[in-house]
Amino acid sequence: MFNYYFGLAVRSLKRNLVLTVLMIFAIGVGIGASMTTLTVFRAMDNDPIPSKSRQLFAVQIDNWGPNGNSVVTGDAEGFQEQISYLDASGLMNARAAHRQSAMYVTGAAVTPSNADLLPFQVQIRAAYTDFFAMFDTPFLMGGPWSAADDEGRADVVVISHELNDKIFGGANSIGKTVNLDNREYRVVGVLGQWDPIPKFYDLNNNAYGKSPDVFMPFTRAIDGQMQGWGNNNCNGRIVEPGWAGRLHSECVWLQFWAELPSAADVEHYRAFLNNYASDQQRSGRFSWPAHTRIRDVRDWLVYQHAVSAEVRILVLVSFSFLLVCLLNAMGLMLAKIMGRAGDIGVRRALGASRRAIFGQCLIEAGVVGLAGGLLGLVLTGLGLMGLRSLLSEDVTRLTHFSPSDITIAVILAVVATTLAGLYPTWRAAQVQPAWQLKAQ
Amino acid sequence: MLKMTHLSKAYRTEVVETFALRDFSIHVREGEFVAVTGPSGSGKTTFLTIAGLLEEFSGGEYQLDGANVRGLNDNQRSKLRNEKIGFIFQAFNLIADLNVQDNIDVPLRYRGFNGAERRRRIGEALGRVGLSARSRHYPAELSGGQQQRVAIARALAGSPRLLLADEPTGNLDTQMARGVLDLLEELHRDGATIVMVTHDPELSVRAQREVHIVDGQVVDLAAQPRLVASASAGT
Numbered sequence: 001m002f003n004y005y006f007g008l009a010v011r012s013l014k015r016n017l018v019l020t021v022l023m024i025f026a027i028g029v030g031i032g033a034s035m036t037t038l039t040v041f042r043a044m045d046n047d048p049i050p051s052k053s054r055q056l057f058a059v060q061i062d063n064w065g066p067n068g069n070s071v072v073t074g075d076a077e078g079f080q081e082q083i084s085y086l087d088a089s090g091l092m093n094a095r096a097a098h099r100q101s102a103m104y105v106t107g108a109a110v111t112p113s114n115a116d117l118l119p120f121q122v123q124i125r126a127a128y129t130d131f132f133a134m135f136d137t138p139f140l141m142g143g144p145w146s147a148a149d150d151e152g153r154a155d156v157v158v159i160s161h162e163l164n165d166k167i168f169g170g171a172n173s174i175g176k177t178v179n180l181d182n183r184e185y186r187v188v189g190v191l192g193q194w195d196p197i198p199k200f201y202d203l204n205n206n207a208y209g210k211s212p213d214v215f216m217p218f219t220r221a222i223d224g225q226m227q228g229w230g231n232n233n234c235n236g237r238i239v240e241p242g243w244a245g246r247l248h249s250e251c252v253w254l255q256f257w258a259e260l261p262s263a264a265d266v267e268h269y270r271a272f273l274n275n276y277a278s279d280q281q282r283s284g285r286f287s288w289p290a291h292t293r294i295r296d297v298r299d300w301l302v303y304q305h306a307v308s309a310e311v312r313i314l315v316l317v318s319f320s321f322l323l324v325c326l327l328n329a330m331g332l333m334l335a336k337i338m339g340r341a342g343d344i345g346v347r348r349a350l351g352a353s354r355r356a357i358f359g360q361c362l363i364e365a366g367v368v369g370l371a372g373g374l375l376g377l378v379l380t381g382l383g384l385m386g387l388r389s390l391l392s393e394d395v396t397r398l399t400h401f402s403p404s405d406i407t408i409a410v411i412l413a414v415v416a417t418t419l420a421g422l423y424p425t426w427r428a429a430q431v432q433p434a435w436q437l438k439a440q
Numbered sequence: 441m442l443k444m445t446h447l448s449k450a451y452r453t454e455v456v457e458t459f460a461l462r463d464f465s466i467h468v469r470e471g472e473f474v475a476v477t478g479p480s481g482s483g484k485t486t487f488l489t490i491a492g493l494l495e496e497f498s499g500g501e502y503q504l505d506g507a508n509v510r511g512l513n514d515n516q517r518s519k520l521r522n523e524k525i526g527f528i529f530q531a532f533n534l535i536a537d538l539n540v541q542d543n544i545d546v547p548l549r550y551r552g553f554n555g556a557e558r559r560r561r562i563g564e565a566l567g568r569v570g571l572s573a574r575s576r577h578y579p580a581e582l583s584g585g586q587q588q589r590v591a592i593a594r595a596l597a598g599s600p601r602l603l604l605a606d607e608p609t610g611n612l613d614t615q616m617a618r619g620v621l622d623l624l625e626e627l628h629r630d631g632a633t634i635v636m637v638t639h640d641p642e643l644s645v646r647a648q649r650e651v652h653i654v655d656g657q658v659v660d661l662a663a664q665p666r667l668v669a670s671a672s673a674g675t
Binding site for chain 1: 533538
């Protein structure tokens with residue numbers, strides 16, 4: 001009977017085009033508005049590394065103490081979002097996790113060997129070799145640098161495939177060199193597509209920005225005194241001038257991630273961190289008890305407000321708008337269906353049960369929902385295009401409309417419209433054929 | 441075929457109870473052509489809707505083709521209605537946006553016949569009412585008499601045991617009405633059981649017997665059956 005009901009639905013919708021168009025438009029606008037915000041929300045709320053998000057932990061150490069946290073960057077628990085070089089070095093030296101890396105964002109000017117290309121700036125992530133295995137970065141060519149390269153402050157880099165395309169024409173560049181700020185670095189690896197959204201490993205510095213084009217050993221960047229391009233917060237106790245002063249200060253400007261595969265590893269690392277902080281207290285660096293925290297990727301995104309309250313409210317408002325649109329569609333559907341009470345009475349007289357009438361009208365509601373969903377997809381596309389024209393390039397990365405978003409939009413439209421159609425459909429099923437026929 | 445015994449139908453409001461049928465008894469045998477007559481408001485249409493399982497009754501018993509219909513749920517009543525009863529309405533009640541064959545197809549769909557069987561039955565029914573050439577026409581493209589013939593074809597297509605006709609010529613001019621009545625008589629001669637509600641005495645004489653209703657009660661069971669042939673001869 002589905003095909004029969006579907007055919008009847010299409011016929012019925014054609015019969016009163018104005019009402020049909022109004023219903024489809026109401027649903028389409030509601031779906032378009034809600035899916036536009038939902039797409040952005042889903043991108044922001046995305047688990048950027050689902051296979052490992054419960055095994056990767058951001059490390060926080062309170063190195064300012066209870067009196068230092070009046071600074072804006074301190075949170076309610078008294079933590080800074082980043083850590084100092086002193087602590088990063090201490091944790092790297094201990095190597096207490098399965099894998100770990102201190103890291104920061106810096107940059108340099110690339111001078112291409114191809115004279116046709118002008119020099120340009122690139123963002124560089126300075127990290128340890130564990131970064132690549134820890135974050136499951138795919139390699140198109142070559143691989144990460146070695147631990148020995150970390151130790152030896154080697155002049156090696158891993159580059160993105162975009163950069164490889166730009167300066168090497170996409171050819172195998174392993175072993176070739178890249179000139180960064182007038183220093184040659186040997187390419188040891190070229191990454192494949194790797195661009196997690198949000199950029200969970202460094203939410204402080206352009207959380208939705210593109211991943212960097214160059215990765216180099218942390219030790220090399222520090223040795224080269226490559227300035228951080230990201231946020232740097234100090235509590236006013238820099239005692240030495242220059243680069244050494246930065247390294248010996250309590251300024252927080254580095255990120256630190258640890259891979260802890262099991263619950264036992266997590267507990268062990270927590271204990272290690274507390275011991276580390278206690279050691280700092282004993283040495284006189286901290287004058288407060290150990291205060292440390294580790295958070296996995298999901299918790300880190302929540303802690304860092306990866307999805308802002310404004311976006312959540314926007315989603316709520318847009319779904320409220322969808323509800324209003326559906327109520328409108330429901331009213332129109334009710335008018336349409338009850339306008340056909342005579343036909344429904346005839347069908348009942350000819351043997352249609354209430355269930356059959358219910359099914360017929362529900363499929364009609366579903367067809368309206370499907371059409372509304374398709375219109376909603378078009379409007380969502382237009383909405384996202386509008387956002388792209390209004391917002392910065394980095395934020396537009398959140399407006400990518402994936403196949404799963406399309407599926408969600410259509411399912412949302414059909415389910416929501418069918419639900420909105422339940423009441424009119426129920427009313428249709430209650431039509432008393434005897435009354436209808438007597439009235440005629 | 442149709443047997444109602446001491447049947448009643450009351451419409452209740454908070455302050456008043458009105459009986460549309462009271463202590464109503466009727467027995468229509470298989471193959472009979474019965475006219476149910478009475479003035480407006482006498483309960484004719486209420487009788488028809490209860491007979492057609494479109495409405496529940498308040499008391500008494502009703503047996504349709506040997507089955508007691510009291511207590512049947514909506515699905516069971518719908519199934520029984522679809523399989524055993526064919527309706528012919530005064531206002532034809534064709535569905536405007538379905539063409540002739542799709543209108544006739546409606547009860548067959550609910551019956552669950554496959555496509556080939558439905559096509560066969562539609563063809564036969566249209567042939568019987570002489571409208572085979574009009575199968576693709578929409579109701580608005582047909583005369584009143586033709587529309588009523590389509591309605592009769594729709595009622596016949598499911599091979600019902602009982603045809604219920606509610607003022608079947610009420611919306612037709614004399615010539616068209618005669619054609620429809622001739623068709624009903626022909627169906628009766630072929631063995632159909634027909635119950636026709638009418639307030640027109642000239643129509644009732646075409647039936648085998650007449651049941652007269654006043655104020656929801658049978659007042660005259662028309663104990664003397666009339667032959668259709670003799671009634672026709674008198675007109």
